Amino acid sequence: MSVHIYMVRHGETYFNFLHRFQGWSDAPLTEKGIQDGYHAGTRLANVHFDGAYSSDLTRAIHTARYILTNNAASNFSDPTQLPDFREENFGAFEGISGEIVLTTLGAYKHDQFNNFSDVITRYSMADAMNVMAEADPFNLAENHEAFLKRIKHGFNDLLNQHHDGDNILLVSHGTTIRAVAEYFGRRDLSAISVANGAVMQLDLSADNQADIINFNDATTVF
Template identity: 65%
Template sequence: MAINLYIVRHGETYFNFLHRFQGWSDAPLTPKGIQHGHDAGTRLARIHFDGAYSSDLTRAIHTARYILQNNTADSPKEPTQLFDFREQFFGSFEGVNGETVTTTLTAYKTEPFETYANLIATYGMADAMNTIQIADPFHFAEDDAQWWARVSHGFDDIRFRHKDGDNVLIVSHGTTIRGIAEKFARHDFASESVKNGAVMQLALEPDTASILRFNDVTTVF
């Protein structure tokens, strides 16, 4: 047995639409992003969630609320906010255009790449996070170890709050979801950009997790 996690990426924000690194910055959902939340809620409507959580950033909180508004299975009405499931902090790159960030990061790698997704595919999520921290002139950005210490603490918190067989909703963020996939041995998943409103389904066990679905925007659960 395991705890059943449904980790959803928040809906589209204005920073997403403008192709800007977002991290801990808090851009609001676009109208399309609001619809992403409702659409995810429709797909997850029949699941009774024993717990519902979001990162404490507005885009995740609002998306979780839209999901729960659509739930018909006596789930919580309001998400509990957990800092641990925030996005990676991008430091000086917060709010910066993605192409500009990518151009900066190429100076720190030997293999050429054209996009941030290419960087992840070539070097892996941990290396990508570390490169952002190194390239940040003030070194405010989180590296892989800092990010994973925070997120793994979040998983331990979920394990403490819930028992085997519980269904748990968590609304989180794209880079964090990709990083989680890689930590649980799915670099192939980590190389995919996560769609807004997409579901990653995990079976959370005492010391690890198994990924059952990733980047799913079609399944009606």
């Protein structure tokens, strides 16, 4: 038993545009972000989805609606909201400029980073999450264990809701998508920043293993 998941990053938000860490905080989509959603929907227009889901954060919900507006092969207009597929909780770093966050993480790792991909490339996504949790003075940021627990629960929920061969739309978040890629054995992909509206295709099996078919795809018409 396996299901085919089209995992899409939400459209650009104002925090994305301003290079701020976003996490569980919610900034609205920019005009470009709205178009990111419609563009992803055009590329996915011919895929018949047996289920349509998003995280419960507004930017993901709205992106999913724009995708479904342009999807001609399915009958969904609204996604089912799954909190398990939220972005990582960055705790005290939410809304903070990326440069400040990277300087703080660099102090903890005794290293220097130009961007978040540097952290993941040199260490791992798991280590990046753990050091952010360690550096958060309010102890609000998720560590990797807490993050992974809810992601596993979310995938098990999808498997329980669907049948073999079902196509599933899942609108989520950049760090979440990268962490999922690492969890399923593709640390090389986790170091790649995911474009707004880009698709990761994965075939998820009943033993909670997955093959990643496509990653960070913002051009293919499926």
